[in-house]
Amino acid sequence: NAELPGRGLKITLTAGPTQEPLDPVRYLSNHSSGKMGFALAQAAAELGAKVHLIAGPVQLSTPPGVQRVDVVTAQEMLESCQQLQAQTDIFIACAAVADYRVESIADQKIKKQPGQQEMLLKLVENPDILATLATSQSSRPFCVGFAAETQAVEDYARRKLEKKNLDAIIANDVSDTRIGFGSDHNQVTFIYREKGEFYQEALPLASKIDLSRQLLLKIFKLYSKQDLT
Ligand code: C5P
Numbered sequence: 001n002a003e004l005p006g007r008g009l010k011i012t013l014t015a016g017p018t019q020e021p022l023d024p025v026r027y028l029s030n031h032s033s034g035k036m037g038f039a040l041a042q043a044a045a046e047l048g049a050k051v052h053l054i055a056g057p058v059q060l061s062t063p064p065g066v067q068r069v070d071v072v073t074a075q076e077m078l079e080s081c082q083q084l085q086a087q088t089d090i091f092i093a094c095a096a097v098a099d100y101r102v103e104s105i106a107d108q109k110i111k112k113q114p115g116q117q118e119m120l121l122k123l124v125e126n127p128d129i130l131a132t133l134a135t136s137q138s139s140r141p142f143c144v145g146f147a148a149e150t151q152a153v154e155d156y157a158r159r160k161l162e163k164k165n166l167d168a169i170i171a172n173d174v175s176d177t178r179i180g181f182g183s184d185h186n187q188v189t190f191i192y193r194e195k196g197e198f199y200q201e202a203l204p205l206a207s208k209i210d211l212s213r214q215l216l217l218k219i220f221k222l223y224s225k226q227d228l229t
Helices: 035-046 074-085 127-136 155-161 209-228
Strands: 010-015 021-022 027-028 050-055 066-070 090-094 100-101 123-125 142-149 168-171 188-194 197-202
Touching: 010 035, 021 100, 027 100, 035 050, 035 066, 035 209, 050 074, 066 188, 074 127, 090 127, 090 209, 127 142, 142 155, 142 209, 155 168, 155 188, 155 197, 168 209, 188 209
Parallel strands: 010 050, 010 090, 050 066, 090 142, 142 168
Antiparallel strands: 021 027, 100 123, 168 188, 188 197
8 A cells, every 4th residue: 555654664662571581490580571562563564564573572463564684682682683673664672682691591490509608690781782783884774662660651751762863763661560571561761862962741631552553653754754865
């Protein structure tokens, strides 16, 4: 359908948590459900875009028309995003990427030693996938991030937008228990930069699919404006 606003756009999204293995049977992870990223992928496909969804381990089915790539670790997620980067117009990072991974993964199950009361795990920093794409020198996509904060939400989100060199950021207050992790609803503020100025728009509480459509229309509009400059 030529009338669809996302037609001709190539969108890559990340969603869900990452899992960082300690040994063959254990991992570090978080409670991200992946719902917001999957809702955005569904809405983007419905709006006519060509959508790749890079998903961490989640219990969700692939939305119709979406090309899904399953990954486990942050490093795998970064590699998949970089493989798609040259064919990505808009990159939207929804994944709750583990900030750290264990320095070396044990190749056998780690055994509890007799009398052992403590255990130290050495962690090393994971790559920041969004910042890596947003600061790349060639084929940098239009970059949109999420900021889940518990206080001074807009303020922290704006700083994150600058620090990671983003075009826009979607901020939500995760201290509000009605919304966020695992929920089917969300309440967000859309913050973006245009000609050096910041703008922010608070959207009303809505279902994640409804919100996704609204957010994508705003993102498409911003993206098409910057294309003209
Ligand atoms: O810094 P913080 O984790 O709060 O930033 C959140 C944003 O950055 C989200 O869009 C998230 O998907 C992205 N991110 C990422 N890679 C990381 C950490 C965060 O892409 N290692």
